[in-house]
Ligand SMILES: [Zn+2]
């Protein structure tokens with residue numbers, strides 16, 4: 001019992017650590033500023049609490065804050081759900097595979113060396129979480145956690161509620177500034193005074209609206225409008241894929257599948273296997289009344305005519321294809337691994353890829369397999385010799401293109417990595 005309690009305490013402590021990251025600090029800061037300012041502005045300057053409208057408005061503001069924080073913390077602390085360490089595919093799903101061993105199932109799946117487990121369908125290994133995440137959508141720095149199977153609904157609800165709350169707050173800010181500025185401007189102009197603000201001035205604001213309050217309200221308005229636009233867009237993107245029962249990663253896999261089929265002029269059609277056929281059915285897969293999504297996050301219902309492993313088989317094909325299409329480079333100049341290197345030219349400096357993906361340190365004489373690239377940057381895997389291989393499975397990331405040159409041995413496969421190929 002004692003150990004059980006200490007395990008729980010330890011895990012809780014680990015979870016609380018998620019808050020110590022720029023994402024949650026900024027997100028919670030914005031929520032705190034917008035909701036506090038909206039409440040202060042409504043009570044002190046715009047809509048007094050003793051009126052029915054004023055109290056309704058105030059209750060609504062509290063309501064937004066509570067609902068936003070509830071879904072935010074749910075998304076953060078419940079997390080996406082991880083594939084159990086050491087997971088293997090269970091015994092068969094389809095009757096015509098019933099006779100086969102489950103070891104044959106595993107040949108359709110990729111293996112994760114870190115988790116020592118097969119990657120269940122729809123799961124991906126997240127390098128930040130350092131675990132395989134069930135139905136991974138993306139790693140979200142704002143919740144400092146992955147968005148996936150278990151928190152897809154609460155995450156999306158947060159994306160809906162945050163803009164709605166911000167629109168309400170923005171309305172309060174604009175009205176506060178308008179009525180207060182109007183009072184001030186019309187103060188000296190007795191002759192031209194249009195008294196539409198009489199209702200607002202009676203009773204007079206408890207505290208005069210000073211320059212500091214004006215600046216704070218304007219700042220909060222900026223935050224609220226920015227959040228509305230940025231988060232609102234994310235909400236529409238999420239809804240679009242949820243209604244197709246997809247994740248961001250799967251949309252990308254599907255795009256690459258079409259690309260691969262076109263590239264090799266294959267007579268295949270890739271059908272996304274998890275689309276339940278109607279938007280409502282897809283919606284219900286993610287959103288349920290209990291808040292717990294359907295299924296167990298490992299086995300997924302599939303549409304008719306698809307194989308349980310249609311998607312993972314496609315992923316394996318893409319992986320093999322990537323190996324074929326990657327280009328080998330030799331490092332000709334050292335690179336320290338900094339994001340924006342000063343000594344690699346101005347174009348390299350300013351075009352550093354805007355991702356959280358790592359940069360890799362390069363040393364003259366090393367070899368790299370590049371899989372994609374931008375004009376001045378390449379992304380690839382270091383080809384490790386056996387002495388380094390112990391302990392690390394792979395070193396991959398971005399590096400400046402002008403630190404490397406294409407290997408002469410590879411010159412015949414004169415194929416540009418992905419970035420340029422897209423222009424075809
Ligand atoms: Zn993993």
Ligand SMILES: [Zn+2]
Pocket residue numbers: 126127128129130133138139140145146147
């Ligand atoms: Zn993650």
